[in-house]
Amino acid sequence: MNLPALVQRIGVQRIALACLFVIAMSASGWAQQTRPISTLRIGVVVGDNPNYTLRRMEPFRLYLQDRLQRRVTIEGTHSFQNLMEVQASGRIHYAIYSASAYARAWASCRCVEPLAAPKSMSGGYGIKSVLLVDSTTSFQSLEDLDNKRVLYTSPATLAGHLVPARAMSLLSGGERFVFADADVTRDASASLKALNSGTADGVFGWEGAEGPVRGTVEAAEQSGVLEPGATRTIWRSALLPHGPHAVLNDLPEDIINTLRTALTDLDRNNVTPVLRVQSIGSSNTEQTTIETTYTAAEILDSVDVIYGGGFVAVSHYDYLPILNVLGWGTENEVPAWP
Numbered sequence: 001m002n003l004p005a006l007v008q009r010i011g012v013q014r015i016a017l018a019c020l021f022v023i024a025m026s027a028s029g030w031a032q033q034t035r036p037i038s039t040l041r042i043g044v045v046v047g048d049n050p051n052y053t054l055r056r057m058e059p060f061r062l063y064l065q066d067r068l069q070r071r072v073t074i075e076g077t078h079s080f081q082n083l084m085e086v087q088a089s090g091r092i093h094y095a096i097y098s099a100s101a102y103a104r105a106w107a108s109c110r111c112v113e114p115l116a117a118p119k120s121m122s123g124g125y126g127i128k129s130v131l132l133v134d135s136t137t138s139f140q141s142l143e144d145l146d147n148k149r150v151l152y153t154s155p156a157t158l159a160g161h162l163v164p165a166r167a168m169s170l171l172s173g174g175e176r177f178v179f180a181d182a183d184v185t186r187d188a189s190a191s192l193k194a195l196n197s198g199t200a201d202g203v204f205g206w207e208g209a210e211g212p213v214r215g216t217v218e219a220a221e222q223s224g225v226l227e228p229g230a231t232r233t234i235w236r237s238a239l240l241p242h243g244p245h246a247v248l249n250d251l252p253e254d255i256i257n258t259l260r261t262a263l264t265d266l267d268r269n270n271v272t273p274v275l276r277v278q279s280i281g282s283s284n285t286e287q288t289t290i291e292t293t294y295t296a297a298e299i300l301d302s303v304d305v306i307y308g309g310g311f312v313a314v315s316h317y318d319y320l321p322i323l324n325v326l327g328w329g330t331e332n333e334v335p336a337w338p
């Protein structure tokens with residue numbers, strides 16, 4: 001065989017091998033994406049009475065089981081740290097997180113994807129950190145609080161401490177302003193009392209994404225700690241979405257889509273039953289079939305005791321403000337959790 005023919009033959013063989021490799025990889029990827037999952041396992045942080053929490057969530061479990069047409073279980077954990085660990089290990093597929101817990105889960109393993117976030121009854125699906133001042137003062141901007149006393153709340157709070165502390169560090173560059181004192185109080189009520197008494201010039205709190213119809217000021221006015229109109233907001237953060245329901249991002253796409261749709265389909269105003277469950281009952285003489293129906297409101301109440309307004313679809317990009325301001329949006333080592 002002459003040299004040109006040999007070269008041509010080797011080239012054809014390499015192309016053929018490359019095609020076989022691509023086909024094999026494609027087949028492998030297709031198999032991974034469509035592998036069956038016989039049971040979807042959900043993890044949730046339970047309180048002091050785990051049995052009550054799991055019983056309360058039974059309509060939600062049955063609803064997802066009906067939508068997926070496969071078995072669904074719910075398992076309780078005692079902390080978000082544990083919840084993150086068991087999901088990263090693959091022992092659960094689906095987790096219900098706080099916003100900061102989701103941020104840490106993603107930063108730790110890059111293995112989770114948010115499905116949807118709960119909405120409040122007024123329609124907002126997140127909150128904003130806010131800096132409040134006494135409305136009788138002349139303070140209008142962050143620069144006006146240069147050399148003034150500003151209060152944060154507990155270090156574990158996202159909007160009252162974690163986000164604003166990082167944001168103020170970034171915004172105060174170039175000696176725009178420096179707080180003379182940045183103390184920490186136990187909660188927003190203690191901060192507002194200091195603002196009222198004149199021992200603090202500004203305090204950090206939160207408000208709903210839809211405005212101050214819920215949040216630090218609304219709660220304080222309802223409880224009598226503040227008079228209406230007693231404060232003015234001089235700074236707001238970017239939107240911080242409520243904690244999401246999140247799944248492992250290597251689940252089959254059809255399961256992820258079905259779960260997301262199942263959540264966003266829960267319309268509290270829909271009075272038509274969205275789930276019918278058949279069970280067998282018995283009397284002294286015969287067995288009977290019992291049908292139990294659930295409305296969207298009943299299913300929402302079984303899974304969400306805080307917001308109650310349904311769900312809105314979200315993506316990882318919605319949580320970038322939290323990841324970035326906390327410094328977890330890069331490949332750097334995740335800092336110790338406060």
